[in-house]
Amino acid sequence: MQRLKNGFLLFLVPLFLIQLLVYVVPIVSTVCHAFQNTTIAGEDSFTLTGNFAKIAKDLGPVIGRTLIWTFGSIIPSMLLGLAAALVFNRNFFGKKLCVSICLLPYTIPLIIVAVCWYLLYQPNFGLLNTFMQTVGLTGKPVQFLSRNTALTAVIVARIWRSMPFAFISYYAALKSIPAEYMEAAAVDGAGHFQTLRYITLPQLKPITLTTGIILTVWTFLVFDIVYSMTGGGPGKATTIMPMSIYHELISMHDTGAASALSLIAILILxxxxxxxxxxxxxxx
Incomplete structure (x- = not known):
């Protein structure tokens, strides 16, 4: 038995090394760089608050935009996913086709989603502007990706992409609710709204929180859809934490400031x- 136990632990060594390489080493490296100041000559010196002082001026607005981006995306996604799950939880003709269409956005890579929505928002040839002008909703093209509306525009694209995940989570959870609960509610004379309020929603609370965790982390760290649609602009209208980290690291070549921002992002998460x-x- 002891030999079997030792052999089992030996099999875990590669997994432990992979975890160490993928997670621990980058985190330790980020922490080290966050408290280092790199000079022009390439020499590193310790600094306690230097890198954090560099990012302090824009930190508040960046965190604010990131929280708006995150919760402005996941709350509508989860509400729409719940509504779709409740609709598709009933049997009707063409249900499988409708479910497949509802899940389609989740199968598309984010970079392709970004390009499609970027083209959709274009003022001169975008499908959305063409439709609005055709039906008379607007007389001139709407600049969806302007400074005042760019963040909302990318949030809508993110909602379209993430809603299917919330939908399939709720749909699976609805199928796991015991039928006896619904039958008991029907016997007691409960209507659809009362059943939803007192039975369905309480049973969905664990999956709501679990889905919320996953979507929060995913959305908070999303980079490609914002970068592809707006590049963080116009101005800094869509500069969220990942975009700010990218700007400091790639554009400004400031590893210390980028690492400091990364630590703050990890802390918030x-x-x-x-x-x-x-x-x-x-x-x-």
Whole structure:
């Protein structure tokens, strides 16, 4: 038995090394760079707050835009996913085809989603502007990717992409609710709204929190859809945390500032994830 146990632990060594290489080494490297100041000569010196002071001026607006981007995307995605799951939880003709169409956006890579929505928003030949002008909703092209509307435009694209994940999560959860609960509610004379409020939604609370955790982390760290559609602009209208990190690292070649921003992003995600997990434990 001891030999079997040792052999089992030996098989875990490659997995441990992979985890160390993929997660621990980059995090340690990020922490080290966040407290280092690289001179023009390429020499590194320790600095406690230097890199954080560099990013302090724009940090508040960047975090604000990132939170608007994150929760402005996941809340509508989850509400639409729940609504679609409730609709498709009933049997009707063409249900399988409708479910497949609803899941289609999730199968498309984000870079392709970004390009499609970028073309859709174009003022001169974009399908959305063409439709609005054809039906008389607007007399001149709407600049969807202007400074005032760019963040909303990319949020809409993100909602379209992430809604199917929320939908399939809720749809699977609805199928797992015991039929006895619904039958008991029907016997007691509960209507559709009462059944939804007192049985369905409480049963969906764990999957709501779990889906919220996943979508929060994914959306908070999304880079490609924003970069491809707006590049963080116009101005800084869509400069969220990943875009700001990219700008500091690639454009400004400032590893220290980029690492400091990365640490702050990790801290924010840890706080939000902790809140989610606490709520999830209370739900159980």
């Amino acid at each position: 840890m706080i939000m994830t902790t809140i989610y997990w606490k709520c999830l434990k209370e739900a159980d």
